[in-house]
Amino acid sequence: MTEDTVKREPRYVGFWKRLAASIIDIIILVAIIAPIEIAIFGRGYLVLAMQGKTLAVDIWVQLILPLVAAILLWRYRSATPGLMLMSARIVDAATLAPASMRKLVIRAVVLLVMWIVIIPLVGVLWIAFDKRKQGWHDKLAGTVVIQDEDD
Known part of the structure; x- marks a missing residue:
């Protein structure tokens, strides 16, 4: 068997690199x-936000648009800028091929729900103890984050 035919286990990206990303x-x-x-609300944005007067726009600008951007980056680059700087990418956990749009949407929604509702720290800290370095959002979506071979 040559080195090319031997299947190597991917290097899963751990908690600290994912946190840095x-x-x-x-x-x-x-x-x-x-x-x-600031362009929408002016320099008094923080005061308005604390008074609850920016909620509808905040939901779009701070949650929906970044979520859509993350999904698109995951789909077309397999990574966000932070993951790219760490030479890491998100792939299908079973095949190590680029993850499907369905899996990426599941990953994003689970991650969003974890950060908003559920115990965010536990779901993400799970990465530090999991053999494949998967957070709950990875497990539910069927994705893993692996190190690029170039590094």
């Missing part, structure tokens, strides 16, 4: 969202 993504997201919110 998420922090990078959040910084990029805030850099994009803050000017939009």
Whole structure:
């Protein structure tokens, strides 16, 4: 058997790299969202937000649009900018091929629900203890995050 025919187990990306990728993504997201919110509401945005006067726009600008952007990035690049900087990508857990749109939408919705409703820390910390480094959103969607072979 040659080295080419031996199937290697992928290198699953662990908690700390995924956390770093998420922090990078959040910084990029805030850099994009803050000017939009200020353009819509003016410099008094934080005061209006604390008074609950920005909720409808906030839901779109802070939740829906970033969610759609993440799904599209996952679909067409297999990664967000943070994951790209970590040389990592999201793939189908069974085949290691690019994940289907269905799996990516499931992944996004589960991740969103975890961050809003359920115990966000537990679902994400699960990555640190799981053999394949999967969070609950990965397990339910059938995806894994793996290291690119170039690194």
